[in-house]
Amino acid sequence: MSRLAAPGELGIVDVGTLHTEAGARIPGAQIAYRRWGELHGLESGRTNIILVEHSLTSGPEADEWWPGIIGPGRALDTDRFCVVCTNSIGGFHGSTGPSSPHPEDGRAWGSRFPGISIRDQVTAELAFLDALGIPAVHAVVGGSMGGARALEWAAMAPDRLNAAGVIAVSARASAWQIGIQAAQIDAIEGDPHWHGGDYYDTGHSPREGLATARRIAHLTYRGELELDERFGVEAQTGENPLGPYRDPQQRFAVESYLDYQARKLTARFDAGSYVTLTDALNRHDIGRGRGGLNRALSSIHVPMFIAGVDTDILYPYHQQEHLSRNVGNLLGMAKISSPVGHDAFLAEHRQMDHVLRRFIHLAEESVHGNAASHFG
Amino acid sequence: MSRLAAPGELGIVDVGTLHTEAGARIPGAQIAYRRWGELHGLESGRTNIILVEHSLTSGPEADEWWPGIIGPGRALDTDRFCVVCTNSIGGFHGSTGPSSPHPEDGRAWGSRFPGISIRDQVTAELAFLDALGIPAVHAVVGGSMGGARALEWAAMAPDRLNAAGVIAVSARASAWQIGIQAAQIDAIEGDPHWHGGDYYDTGHSPREGLATARRIAHLTYRGELELDERFGVEAQTGENPLGPYRDPQQRFAVESYLDYQARKLTARFDAGSYVTLTDALNRHDIGRGRGGLNRALSSIHVPMFIAGVDTDILYPYHQQEHLSRNVGNLLGMAKISSPVGHDAFLAEHRQMDHVLRRFIHLAEESVHGNAASHFG
Numbered sequence: 001m002s003r004l005a006a007p008g009e010l011g012i013v014d015v016g017t018l019h020t021e022a023g024a025r026i027p028g029a030q031i032a033y034r035r036w037g038e039l040h041g042l043e044s045g046r047t048n049i050i051l052v053e054h055s056l057t058s059g060p061e062a063d064e065w066w067p068g069i070i071g072p073g074r075a076l077d078t079d080r081f082c083v084v085c086t087n088s089i090g091g092f093h094g095s096t097g098p099s100s101p102h103p104e105d106g107r108a109w110g111s112r113f114p115g116i117s118i119r120d121q122v123t124a125e126l127a128f129l130d131a132l133g134i135p136a137v138h139a140v141v142g143g144s145m146g147g148a149r150a151l152e153w154a155a156m157a158p159d160r161l162n163a164a165g166v167i168a169v170s171a172r173a174s175a176w177q178i179g180i181q182a183a184q185i186d187a188i189e190g191d192p193h194w195h196g197g198d199y200y201d202t203g204h205s206p207r208e209g210l211a212t213a214r215r216i217a218h219l220t221y222r223g224e225l226e227l228d229e230r231f232g233v234e235a236q237t238g239e240n241p242l243g244p245y246r247d248p249q250q251r252f253a254v255e256s257y258l259d260y261q262a263r264k265l266t267a268r269f270d271a272g273s274y275v276t277l278t279d280a281l282n283r284h285d286i287g288r289g290r291g292g293l294n295r296a297l298s299s300i301h302v303p304m305f306i307a308g309v310d311t312d313i314l315y316p317y318h319q320q321e322h323l324s325r326n327v328g329n330l331l332g333m334a335k336i337s338s339p340v341g342h343d344a345f346l347a348e349h350r351q352m353d354h355v356l357r358r359f360i361h362l363a364e365e366s367v368h369g370n371a372a373s374h375f376g
Numbered sequence: 377m378s379r380l381a382a383p384g385e386l387g388i389v390d391v392g393t394l395h396t397e398a399g400a401r402i403p404g405a406q407i408a409y410r411r412w413g414e415l416h417g418l419e420s421g422r423t424n425i426i427l428v429e430h431s432l433t434s435g436p437e438a439d440e441w442w443p444g445i446i447g448p449g450r451a452l453d454t455d456r457f458c459v460v461c462t463n464s465i466g467g468f469h470g471s472t473g474p475s476s477p478h479p480e481d482g483r484a485w486g487s488r489f490p491g492i493s494i495r496d497q498v499t500a501e502l503a504f505l506d507a508l509g510i511p512a513v514h515a516v517v518g519g520s521m522g523g524a525r526a527l528e529w530a531a532m533a534p535d536r537l538n539a540a541g542v543i544a545v546s547a548r549a550s551a552w553q554i555g556i557q558a559a560q561i562d563a564i565e566g567d568p569h570w571h572g573g574d575y576y577d578t579g580h581s582p583r584e585g586l587a588t589a590r591r592i593a594h595l596t597y598r599g600e601l602e603l604d605e606r607f608g609v610e611a612q613t614g615e616n617p618l619g620p621y622r623d624p625q626q627r628f629a630v631e632s633y634l635d636y637q638a639r640k641l642t643a644r645f646d647a648g649s650y651v652t653l654t655d656a657l658n659r660h661d662i663g664r665g666r667g668g669l670n671r672a673l674s675s676i677h678v679p680m681f682i683a684g685v686d687t688d689i690l691y692p693y694h695q696q697e698h699l700s701r702n703v704g705n706l707l708g709m710a711k712i713s714s715p716v717g718h719d720a721f722l723a724e725h726r727q728m729d730h731v732l733r734r735f736i737h738l739a740e741e742s743v744h745g746n747a748a749s750h751f752g
Contacts, residue, residue, distance in 0.1 A: 024620035115622040175607035175630040176600030182631045183591050187563075189624055190584070197622075208566070215559050216592065224552035224692065231551035233661050242664075244400040246491040246573075246655050248565055254551040255558045279622050285609050288618075313689050316600065 004082075004132070007036050010060065010094055015127035018089065024114030028103035031128040032087040032094025034060040036070050037078030045135050046162070050076055050360075051125070052085040053142025053149040055346075056217075056277050057269050059093025060085040068349050075356035081138065088149070089124035090116050090276040098272030099200060108200035108272075116276060117283040118148045122156050125149070129160070139363050141165030141356070143307075143345035144315070145277065148284045151323075154302035155286060163303045163331065163363030165356070168312055168345045170319035171293050171326070172285035177314060180220055181278050184213035188271050197272055210271040211262035213278075218261045223311040223341025227254060297326035303366040305359040307334040309344040331362040380458075380508070383412050386436065386470055391503035394465065400490030404479035407504040408463040408470025410436040412446050413454030421511050422538070426452055426736075427501070428461040429518025429525040431722075432593075432653050433645050435469025436461040444725050451732035457514065464525070465500035466492050466652040474648030475576060484576035484648075492652060493659040494524045498532050501525070505536070515739050517541030517732070519683075519721035520691070521653065524660045527699075530678035531662060539679045539707065539739035541732070544688060544721045546695035547669050547702070548661035553690060556596055557654050560589035564647050573648055586647040587638035589654075594637045599687040599717025603630060673702035679742040681735040683710040685720040707738040 005011025011033050018026040041047040052062045052070075062085035063070050070076045076083045087095040090113065098113040129137070140153045140161050147169030154164040173181075191209030193199055199206060219227075231254040235241055239250045251259075287293035304327050308320030317335060324333045334355045338344035345352060381387025387409050394402040417423040428438045428446075438461035439446050446452045452459050463471040466489065474489040505513070516529045516537050523545030530540040549557075567585030569575055575582060595603075607630040611617055615626045627635075663669035680703045684696030693711060700709045710731045714720035721728060 020620065022618055022620040111621070114620050115618075117618075172609055174600055175603040175609070175628075176595060176598075178607075178609070178628045179591070179595050179603065179630045179634055182628070182634070183588070183595070186588065186591075186624070190588075212559070212562065212566075215555070215562075219552060219555050219559070222552075224550055224689075227551040227555065231554075233548050233551070233554065242398055242491075242493075242659055244396065244398040244490050245487070246651065248562070252551075252554045252558070252658065254555045258555050258558070275622065282628065283618055313600075 004035055004039055005033070008034060008063070010034055012094055013128050013131050015124060015131050018120065018124055018127060020114050020120045021117045022115060026089065026096060026114065029089060029096045029124065029127070030094070030100075031089065031096075031124055032060055033084055033128070034062070035082055035084040036063065037080070037082040039082040042134065047134055047137055048081050049134065049137035050081045050083045051137045051140045052076070052083060053140060053146030054085060054088065055142070055144035055146050056281070057092075057265060057274065059087045059091060061093070065346060066352070069352060069356060075353045075360065077360075084137075086125055086128055088121045088145070088277065090121070090273060090280065092270040092273035095124075097270070098197065098276055099270045108198075110200055110272065111197035113197075113272065113276060115283070116280050118145070118152045118280055119156060121149050121280065122152045125153075126157055126160070136160040139163045139165060139360070141167070141359065143167035144169060144342065145281055148281070151286060154300045154304060155290070155296060158300070158302045161302060162367050163305065163359070165305045165307070165359045166323065167307045167355075168309055168315050168320070168342055170284075170315050171297060171323055172287060173282050174319070178282045180216065181282050184216055185275050185278055187212035187216070188275055191271075194271070197275070199271075206271045207266045210266050210269070210274055211259075213274060214262040214265040215258040218258055220314040221341060221343045223313070223339050223344075225311060225339035226341065229339065231257060294326045297323065298328050301328045303329045303331045303363060305331040305333070305362060307336060307345070307355050309336045309338055309340070309342060311339060311344070312342040314342045331366060332358060334358065380411055380415060381409070384410060384439070386410055388470055389504050389507050391500060391507050394496065394500055394503060396490050396496045397493045398491060402465065402472060402490065405465060405472045405500065405503070406470070406476075407465065407472075407500055408436055409460055409504070410438070411458055411460040412439065413456070413458040415458040418510065423510055423513055424457050425510065425513035426457045426459045427513045427516045428452070428459055429516065429522030430461060430464065431518070431520035431522050432657070433641060433650065435463045435467060437469070441722060442728070445728060445732060451729045451736065453736075460513075462501055462504055464497045464521070464653065466497070466649060466656065468646040468649035471500070473646070474573060474652055475646045484574075486576055486648065487573035489573075489648070489652060491659070492656050494521070494528045494656055495532060497525050497656065498528045501529075502533055502536070512536040515539045515541060515736070517543070517735065519543035520545060520718065521657055524657070527662055530676045530680060531666070531672060534676070534678045537678060538743050539681065539735070541681045541683070541735045542699065543683045543731075544685055544691050544696070544718055546660075546691050547673060547699055548663060549658050550695070554658045556592065557658050560592050561651050561654055563588035563592070564651055567647075570647070573651070575647075582647045583642045586642050586645070586650055587635075589650060590638040590641040591634040594634055596690040597717060597719045599689070599715050599720075601687060601715035602717065605715065607633060670702045673699065674704050677704045679705045679707045679739060681707040681709070681738060683712060683721070683731050685712045685714055685716070685718060687715060687720070688718040690718045707742060708734060710734065
């Protein structure tokens with residue numbers, strides 16, 4: 001096998017040609033990743049890898065978006081585990097996506113980049129492990145889009161992981177999610193700078209559309225309780241949204257905050273990747289081609305830990321309860337209690353530390369239990 | 377007084393010059409209305425009017441948007457009450473709004489129409505009653521923006537009503553509401569056909585922006601449970617949103633449904649009124665200039681009945697609980713249980729019939745109780 005990138009450094013792995021679920025090809029695909037902790041167990045066919053799956057616009061910098069979770073003695077303990085975080089195919093943190101050079105002409109893939117599903121993201125990760133000569137991982141864990149990938153991992157490659165941690169996600173996209181996510185895609189595709197996805201050499205980008213998408217998305221990530229505690233009906237400093245005539249320059253504080261979030265995203269993320277990954281979320285359906293939702297879930301025998309957030313409006317907690325009732329081998333379940341909403345799986349560090357320690361503990365118990373029954 | 381319009385017919389009342397809370401003027405203002413049932417009690421200074429307040433894009437056709445609620449023997453019993461429904465100032469159902477001819481030049485008000493608050497809407501209704509020589513009404517009731525007006529009625533004109541029915545609304549806009557409503561306003565103001573609000577004689581209108589606004593708004597009106605029951609991840613008939621390449625023409629069923637809702641609205645409603653009334657919702661704050669939220673609420677001594685919907689994400693039920701804990705004279709409270717979300721106050725006819733009958737009963741009991749203690 002090739003050597004892993006140095007701890008914390010960005011590595012890039014060639015994974016060859018990917019074939020998507022819908023029948024397209026991605027030749028010359030690359031997957032970017034970072035890792036923390038040393039890899040063990042290759043010889044036994046089982047490794048100590050914990051594969052961490054990022055959400056929509058984040059990347060392999062799991063130490064940044066899950067601060068305090070990864071490290072020596074932490075919930076994801078790098079004294080014992082090799083924590084690996086790959087960037088999704090289609091993403092914008094080093095893996096091949098719409099903004100990457102196409103192998104044939106070196107110009108951006110743009111509209112030539114196919115529509116991908118959550119399953120295609122997992123296919124790419126399995127190819128990534130193959131390329132590195134890694135037969136299996138210990139666990140796969142993630143929240144939101146990362147949770148969807150962890151769930152598909154358990155369905156697609158049950159022999160290649162011991163346990164899955166599925167956080168703040170559902171068995172499939174809901175109509176509401178598709179609706180609000182389609183509104184975000186529409187905002188980008190309706191931007192005159194979008195050019196059907198082929199804007200990369202025009203000197204412009206659909207920044208305004210992406211900003212609009214982010215403003216809407218952020219309101220699905222953040223609970224209304226938390227937003228209201230912070231901003232209420234306050235005016236932005238120096239502005240007056242209560243004037244005699246409406247003026248878009250006179251904003252409430254929450255509008256300014258959402259504008260700031262939008263600017264932050266447009267400065268660091270690509271609109272093409274945003275559309276591709278949001279479309280992948282819309283395609284999320286664990287039951288597709290597997291006899292329906294609950295049959296598919298009940299056939300998943302990988303030990304699974306499920307967590308959700310009580311105030312999540314994007315992936316409401318009843319969706320995690322549905323998962324927990326139907327998966328074939330439930331390790332345990334946790335409810336994160338927070339005013340923050342969906343993003344609590346990133347923001348509530350104390351609770352997430354607890355949830356992830358419990359997941360890792362139950363996953364190991366499950367492995368040892370199985371070992372005992374097999375060999376004891 | 378002038379005679380009321382015939383039952384069910386649209387009437388228009390000149391209310392003179394309105395002065396807005398923020399210091400602008402609306403000369404030559406008119407308020408449109410419909411009524412059902414005969415007016416009694418003018419001589420006593422108390423009338424049998426139940427003033428029904430519509431929500432954002434509806435109008436005085438309360439018999440249409442509250443079907444089965446208004447009529448002989450119904451919850452709002454026209455054998456006993458005169459049910460009146462006015463169109464909000466700024467609206468698009470006959471009252472003066474951005475699309476109306478300005479009295480000075482006959483051209484549309486457009487950007488000359490001022491920003492209005494919920495209080496300005498009530499000011500216009502009080503002027504409407506003055507113009508008709510009606511000193512007081514029996515009750516004011518409404519949901520959503522109509523609920524905000526009912527609440528402000530109780531704060532602004534306590535001597536002119538016996539009771540208020542406040543449904544699916546809050547004491548003030550929340551930061552989340554402002555955020556999602558600002559996104560809708562942005563979509564309209566960002567449409568190239570908006571022309572700063574002065575599009576009325578351009579031969580174009582910001583239909584696309586209004587359609588986008590409606591798609592987003594509809595997702596705040598409808599509960600995700602109900603949408604998911606109806607549409608799930610189904611593809612629109614004849615379309616394939618799971619194809620090898622993303623294609624905006626290939627939609628999920630829920631996308632098609634939202635497009636249909638958007639087309640319905642753009643065919644019947646004006647973008648200028650949509651911006652004006654949405655901005656009014658953002659300005660909703662019962663505490664402004666009254667010593668803060670809870671002081672303002674506790675000083676309201678008009679008997680008040682409060683109802684909300686358990687699955688409402690736009691005006692979550694805890695906001696109605698907050699109202700009920702703080703108003704000075706709570707008649708009662710009701711929780712509408714429904715997968716429909718916010719719109720349940722329009723859609724759950726059986727429950728709304730029950731809620732409104734209870735409100736009317738308690739309001740009358742309260743009047744008789746007061747009469748007994750005053751005169752008994």
